[in-house]
Amino acid sequence: MAEPPRRDEVRAKHQARGSRAAALAALAVLGAVPGCADRPVSPLPVRPPTPAATTVGAAAPPTTAGPAPAPSTAAPPTRSPAPTRSRTPRPTPSSASAALPGACLGAVRYDLVLAETELALLKSLCLATGGVLRIRGIGPGQVTVDREDLVSRSYEAGVVDIRFVRAGTVVVTIPQEGRAYPITVVVV
Template identity: 60%
Template sequence: MNAASLRRLVVVLAATAGVAACGADAVSPLPVQPPGPSRSTPTPATPAATTMPATTLATPATPATAGSPTRPPPTSARPVPAPPAPTRTRGTPRTTPPPVDATPACQGAVRYDLPLAETEIELLRSLCFATGAVLRIQGIGPGLVTVDRPELVSQQYEAGVVDIRFVRPGTVAVTIPKDGREHTITVVVR
């Protein structure tokens, strides 16, 4: 037997003795935790385990960390190149549509209160809602609020309040008279 074969045999025997000593009671520490105090009571089935140092026993029993996220990849591994980022030049159309649901400018199926006495209606040009939203205009007379696409809304009036429920997706122009002028709010319904 040559020296290399003898070393392999010693490593295999040490690993076998370490695995046999691991029984149900022994737990190896995680790679990020320092090893705790080792048990001093040897198991009767492995008398060779008492003669070996504790570091030899812990080495074969620790889990393999080749794919561990705490260690860097081996140097022989080649990094995978990232795909090139799409480039946009001026005038090229957008390849992906904008998000529909959670955009900051577009609200969900909410009730939007618009009290005319407290709102500068001239500053409000457009709104965006999901289907099912209600635009509640407060402080206006009956029949004064008009929409250009009545097939997309359900409109009701009661006690100075106009409720416009947007029942289908599309764009609706809501016209509100105030101070002798007509103000149009463009509402996009998704």
């Protein structure tokens, strides 16, 4: 005759079933989470100014090195100018864009705390596309922009975020103590 199962064996079987069920439930929950989003989200494109300056510096030495091998043999100069020509068009737009962010802040978040800032002194800003103007300490619907097609706005808990999504000029108007203060934001 077979012996009845021991209590320890019965407990082990029940615990194994419970942990399997918990693992399956966790997998079911994790599998459903990515499907909750309405649509995929991707970051906004941003041109960083630092690599552009590096590219300009890297393009200059091959230009000077190209003429030196030219007198020695005919085959290497043919190969040298080809990469130089392919690199030359890249620095031209990059150097032009690198000059603008030098005066601009780039794609950064600019925090404007109304309790600590004299708005009469702030006339203009220059930000790169993707930059955000964060205004703290203001109510909903008080901040206005003249070009809605160039910005994306949001409000939460006394903070207005204005993200500049396209290049252009936007006038942001902020009311304070009964007066409206316009700030011209140039977006590059």
